Amino acid sequence: MKYWRRPLDYEDIKVPRGDVFIIEERCKGCSFCVEYCPRQVLELSKHFNKKGYHPPYVRKPEECAHCNFCEVICPEFAIYVKELKE
Amino acid sequence: MEGTELFIMGDTACAEGAIAAGCKFFAGYPITPATEVAERMAKRLPQVGGIYIQMEDELASMAAILGGSWGGLKSMTATSGPGFSLMMENIGLGIIMEVPCVVVNVQRAGPSTGLPTLCAQGDMMQARWGSHGHYEIIALSASSPQELLDITIKAFNLSEEYRTPVLIMTDEVVGHMTEKVVIPPSEKIYISPRRITQEPPEEYLPYLSERNAVPPMVNVGEGYRFHTTGLTHDERGYPVITPAVQKEMMDRLIYKIRDNVDDIVEYQEFETDDAEIVIVSYGISARPAMKALEMAREKGIKCGMLKLITVWPFPEEKIKEMASQIKAFVVAEINYGQMYLEVERSSRGKANTVLIGHAGGAIFHPNEILEVINRLWKDR
Amino acid sequence: MERQIIEDLNGMPGKHPLSPLVREDRMPHIWCPGCDIGTIFSSCLTAIHESKMNPDDFTIVSGIGCSGRAAGYVKLDSFHTTHGRAIPFATGLKIAKPHMKVIVFSGDGDLFTIGGNHFIHAARRNMDLIIICVNNFTYGMTGGQVASSTPFRAKTTTTPSGNFENPFNLSYIAAASGAVYVSRWTTLHIRRLTSSILEAFQKKGFSFVEVVSSCPTSFGRKNKLGSPLDIIKNFHKISVIKNGIHPKDADLDIHKEIVVGKFVDIERPTFFDLLEDIYPPEKEKGNE
Numbered sequence: 144m145k146y147w148r149r150p151l152d153y154e155d156i157k158v159p160r161g162d163v164f165i166i167e168e169r170c171k172g173c174s175f176c177v178e179y180c181p182r183q184v185l186e187l188s189k190h191f192n193k194k195g196y197h198p199p200y201v202r203k204p205e206e207c208a209h210c211n212f213c214e215v216i217c218p219e220f221a222i223y224v225k226e227l228k229e
Numbered sequence: 230m231e232g233t234e235l236f237i238m239g240d241t242a243c244a245e246g247a248i249a250a251g252c253k254f255f256a257g258y259p260i261t262p263a264t265e266v267a268e269r270m271a272k273r274l275p276q277v278g279g280i281y282i283q284m285e286d287e288l289a290s291m292a293a294i295l296g297g298s299w300g301g302l303k304s305m306t307a308t309s310g311p312g313f314s315l316m317m318e319n320i321g322l323g324i325i326m327e328v329p330c331v332v333v334n335v336q337r338a339g340p341s342t343g344l345p346t347l348c349a350q351g352d353m354m355q356a357r358w359g360s361h362g363h364y365e366i367i368a369l370s371a372s373s374p375q376e377l378l379d380i381t382i383k384a385f386n387l388s389e390e391y392r393t394p395v396l397i398m399t400d401e402v403v404g405h406m407t408e409k410v411v412i413p414p415s416e417k418i419y420i421s422p423r424r425i426t427q428e429p430p431e432e433y434l435p436y437l438s439e440r441n442a443v444p445p446m447v448n449v450g451e452g453y454r455f456h457t458t459g460l461t462h463d464e465r466g467y468p469v470i471t472p473a474v475q476k477e478m479m480d481r482l483i484y485k486i487r488d489n490v491d492d493i494v495e496y497q498e499f500e501t502d503d504a505e506i507v508i509v510s511y512g513i514s515a516r517p518a519m520k521a522l523e524m525a526r527e528k529g530i531k532c533g534m535l536k537l538i539t540v541w542p543f544p545e546e547k548i549k550e551m552a553s554q555i556k557a558f559v560v561a562e563i564n565y566g567q568m569y570l571e572v573e574r575s576s577r578g579k580a581n582t583v584l585i586g587h588a589g590g591a592i593f594h595p596n597e598i599l600e601v602i603n604r605l606w607k608d609r
Numbered sequence: 610m611e612r613q614i615i616e617d618l619n620g621m622p623g624k625h626p627l628s629p630l631v632r633e634d635r636m637p638h639i640w641c642p643g644c645d646i647g648t649i650f651s652s653c654l655t656a657i658h659e660s661k662m663n664p665d666d667f668t669i670v671s672g673i674g675c676s677g678r679a680a681g682y683v684k685l686d687s688f689h690t691t692h693g694r695a696i697p698f699a700t701g702l703k704i705a706k707p708h709m710k711v712i713v714f715s716g717d718g719d720l721f722t723i724g725g726n727h728f729i730h731a732a733r734r735n736m737d738l739i740i741i742c743v744n745n746f747t748y749g750m751t752g753g754q755v756a757s758s759t760p761f762r763a764k765t766t767t768t769p770s771g772n773f774e775n776p777f778n779l780s781y782i783a784a785a786s787g788a789v790y791v792s793r794w795t796t797l798h799i800r801r802l803t804s805s806i807l808e809a810f811q812k813k814g815f816s817f818v819e820v821v822s823s824c825p826t827s828f829g830r831k832n833k834l835g836s837p838l839d840i841i842k843n844f845h846k847i848s849v850i851k852n853g854i855h856p857k858d859a860d861l862d863i864h865k866e867i868v869v870g871k872f873v874d875i876e877r878p879t880f881f882d883l884l885e886d887i888y889p890p891e892k893e894k895g896n897e
Contacts, residue, residue, distance in 0.1 A: 166625065171642035173837050179797075196642065214626075215655065215799045218647025219637060223625045256701060275888040280704050284697060285730040292694040292727075293701035296670070299688065300705020322691050449686045449702070450709050452665045456632070456681055458689035459673075467635065468681060468689070 160227040161209030163201045169221035172196035176213035182206040233412040239404040240265035242374035246381030253279035254302040256293035261345040262401040263335040266307035287312035291319035298330045307333035321360035322459045329388035333397040335404040338589030348401035349589030350563040356396045365486035368396040368541040370511040374408045386421035392443045402513040437464040441488035495538040504533025505556045511537035514561045521598035530606045545575040552576035557605050563587040630654045641826045643837020645796035650679045656806035669712045670699040672719035675750045676743040679714045693723030696731045717744040718756040732786035734880045735814045745824040753827025764831045780856040784873045789814035791873035795821040795844040814879045
């Protein structure tokens with residue numbers, strides 16, 4: 144992030160980190176999670192699951208900020224995020 | 230105390246019977262001639278800690294009593310022909326979900342709006358086959374306000390024992406006639422308890438039972454987390470759309486009643502030991518039939534009577550047994566032949582079956598029945 | 610009600626946080642790829658979890674239709690009833706178990722077309738129910754026929770040249786019938802939807818949450834709305850939040866503007882309040 148001046152509590156704020164888990168066999172390839180991740184952490188993979196869909200994979204694991212949006216927007220209960228503690 | 234003596238009409242007696250049986254929820258809709266049942270329930274239920282709700286139509290009434298029954302309350306509704314037709318869809322839901330409840334049909338002349346204030350017995354086959362799909366149902370009939378009170382209590386018991394909606398088929402004359410009725414003291418009334426499962430939640434399967442046994446129910450909201458559906462379902466309650474599961478489920482629904490017919494069926498016999506002609510009747514028609522029986526016996530005619538208390542399942546075995554011993558059945562009913570068809574079928578041609586029908590709107594005069602008996606006796 | 614981040618209920622990292630409320634032996638569910646009923650269902654379960662109430666105090670009743678299948682996937686006491694009759698069934702259930710939260714999760718066709726009469730009466734009575742209506746403008750399960758919420762001129766299988774009847778404004782009907790809580794969100798406003806459902810749980814009386822959704826398989830294809838993602842992106846583009854406006858001004862046009870927000874949040878005595886008023890809890894003894 145670019146700041147015009149450094150915030151006074153810059154040292155105290157820690158952006159949360161998240162660990163993304165994908166239950167591939169439930170995914171139906173709708174790509175809501177891919178589209179609405181604010182950090183573009185996910186991308187549809189090239190491989191197929193059993194039903195022939197392309198599940199997502201975590202492209203940039205270090206960028207995940209544990210916003211959980213992929214988890215709440217997924218219609219299939221196929222993706223969830225756990226907090227990654229330092 | 231020998232019970233409470235009242236001088237009330239049939240509809241009111243039906244409501245009192247329900248209260249005596251422990252009914253705590255009534256969802257209804259006004260319709261002549263069953264409105265008085267709703268009115269009495271509206272007055273009495275708050276007195277016994279129950280709730281009366283008037284729904285927007287009969288479809289909602291039937292759906293509401295299914296919900297109330299799942300929630301643990303003994304539930305009932307009352308209607309007549311037009312409302313009965315509306316309730317059919319949800320009676321089907323009650324059958325497939327196996328929900329105990331009682332539906333009263335105070336019959337009036339149909340079809341459609343018909344004669345709202347006059348009696349008939351034209352819904353008997355509808356009681357059996359009204360909802361779509363193949364199923365078994367229990368239906369009872371009464372011919373006096375006292376009997377109506379007694380069979381209402383019996384209907385609640387049967388519905389709990391067999392986990393099925395039970396229909397009470399009465400008619401406008403019985404519903405609106407005022408007679409002495411005695412409500413037995415509560416310690417003398419047998420009430421079948423709802424069978425609740427003893428299994429722990431992890432092992433409980435909502436519809437697991439033998440072919441002719443009834444699965445126990447649960448109380449909603451106690452952690453059993455069961456699912457039930459109007460779709461064909463397996464023992465877990467989950468919908469499974471295959472012929473194999475359909476057969477399993479249907480076998481259970483049909484045979485839990487068919488195989489227990491001996492415990493369910495009830496009838497009354499009058500002077501049938503040496504009878505050669507037997508009048509078969511039910512509901513209000515049984516009363517002029519009794520008088521006709523008396524008059525026939527006075528004339529020396531060997532006549533008897535079979536009064537049906539349980540109309541469905543039909544007492545096939547009894548009719549079959551009687552048919553080989555007598556000459557003729559006379560079926561008196563206020564329609565163009567509905568239970569008559571069952572009597573004829575069950576007699577397997579061994580006895581002549583004659584119908585005394587009626588278009589509806591009035592009851593038989595005993596002479597009408599006596600005339601037919603006379604004729605049969607002369608021609609025998 | 611404060612939102613809290615979901616925590617794994619049983620401490621195991623390998624399971625989805627909502628697993629205790631989902632019948633995982635029936636996953637994957639039958640909803641089409643890209644169908645957002647799954648998202649709305651998930652939002653409802655999140656709200657149940659975040660309410661911190663005992664989950665066994667909740668029960669879900671649904672009708673017939675794609676949205677109605679939700680009752681089969683939730684791991685609570687659930688009932689899948691007949692078409693349009695979920696609300697009276699829920700009424701009976703609520704009367705028998707007044708302490709439980711009865712949720713009716715169903716679609717626009719089930720609740721407003723065949724079930725319209727039951728909806729308005731339950732709202733009039735202020736029956737303590739929570740109605741979650743998935744509005745996908747069509748009868749989805751049977752292949753996309755016209756329903757009372759189908760937009761004017763939309764193509765469906767039974768209006769192949771375009772629908773020439775005007776649709777209902779579902780939120781307006783709910784408010785006019787006396788609902789105490791009315792809100793409308795799209796599937797994309799997922800967190801606000803969850804908050805709305807949570808507020809509805811706390812509310813005493815008839816609460817109605819309409820969720821603007823899509824049926825990409827039948828309605829979407831027939832009306833050339835694009836892929837499921839295109840439909841959601843469209844919601845993003847044209848929806849505008851207007852909290853507190855009168856529902857009659859809350860337009861719903863999937864090509865021009867979708868007004869979402871919390872429209873009605875009032876207090877009114879419920880069915881049980883009024884019942885207790887007329888029949889105070891102390892029993893009157895005796896027969897006539």
